[in-house]
Amino acid sequence: MVAAATAAAGHQQYPAGTLYMVATPIGNLADLSLRAIHVLGLVDAVACEDTRVSAQLLRWLGLHRPLVALHQHNEQQAAEALVARLLQGERIAYVSDAGTPAISDPGAVLVAAAARAGVRVVPLPGASSAAAALSVAGDARALGFRFVGFLPTKAAERRAALQALTGAPYSQVLFEAPHRIVDLIALLADVAPTQTLTVCREVTKQFETIHTAPCASLPAWMAQDKQRERGEFVLVLHAAESLSDDTGLPDEALRTLRVLTRDLPLKQAAALAAELTGESRKLLYQQALEWKQAQSVDDDGTRGDEDGEDGNDAGQGGAAP
Template identity: 70%
Template structure:
């Protein structure tokens, strides 16, 4: 393995005194790149999120390197020690437990400290659960995507943040743990039942699952098989339904808005209709204003006619 990696990636220079950010597999070990294997064979030390996880990966590659723990609880203090070693001319690699470092994982503090110290930082691309999930979601209406990661754990904060993510013109990428996945799916079913969601479970592993459906249908789908709750999740909330070519909003959204306007103040009706349908709030508001203006005009016409008869 090391010989093949050296043959494929050994021609490039790997300067000393450099911090290397190395992407590692998100599940399937064979997704490691040859360049990553070669670089890890050259470095003086490997900084990592969890030394146990990284030691296992290095053993699989036949490598033995000094490991330095750098995680969310010690990133500030550990970073300074690594900066001193980099200044002395060492090559240091940083890896998180899985995927690309500093994307919802530690690493950003270390990178910022290295740049501030004038130390070169080079990335070695590879596996990313975010990009993997977006690629398999097939969201043809999305205007790009936004990475949101894990939502707050407290229910009120979670709902507040989630409400800002629905109805957007781009895909939203979320992470979730198995013990909270049902709660998140139920929340999205309430906030954006008509929007589409792709649920990715255990990406690249033996029992990976990719399932796409309307948010409204996913709580029942999850509940139908307890095995579906196991593992780590990446979710892609698809872009809100696009406006029809003639400029009208989707029929379901219009119907919901009309019903809500009969019972609620205009702004409250629009806000709730946007959450329920996943349609753009501004478009719903403009439609509501147009209906209200028409209704006011009809009322005035009827009033004028009655006055004339009297």
């Protein structure tokens, strides 16, 4: 394997005094690139998130290199020491436990310190659970994507963070731990029932599961098999359908209004949305009122107003609320 890596990647130059950011497998060892293997055998030291995990990987490759711990608790101090070594001409690789460093993993502080010192940084791309999930989500409507990572763990902060994500025109990638996945799926079904979600479990591993469906249907799907709650999770919240077809308001203003109307009276939500977006307060209020009336019809078949507000309020004398 090492010989094959040298044959494939050895012709490229690997300058001394360079930091190599090396992506490692997220579950399937066969995903490690030949170039990564070559560099791990070439460097003077391997800095890593967990020396035990990286030692196991190097043993599997038949490589022996000094290991230096750099994790979230010592990253600043360890980065300074590693930059000093790089300035002396050493080649150093950095690997996190799995996937691409600095994406929900340590590494960014080290790269920033190296850049400040004028040290060259070279990426060695490879496995990324976020990229893998996006590639199978099939979100053809999306205008790009956003990496979110892990949401807050406290209930109120978690709900607020998730509400802020709904209605976006791009894909959004979330990570979740197995002991919180059921709660997150239930919360998504509550705050974004009509949006589509792709659930990726144990990506690249033996029991990999990929399922795409509207958020509202996913709690029942999860409950059908307890095995679906186990493993590492990557979620892709698909882009929402456009809200602005006949409103005369841009999507961004409507998304802002949608979030605000969940917790505020309509007039207050419209006024705040107008201040934040620069759009017409009158149009925003009218749209919020339409949403409220539509919800009343869905709930009990009748139209109703909020807190005694009259549907004609926004139109009297042409004045906004």
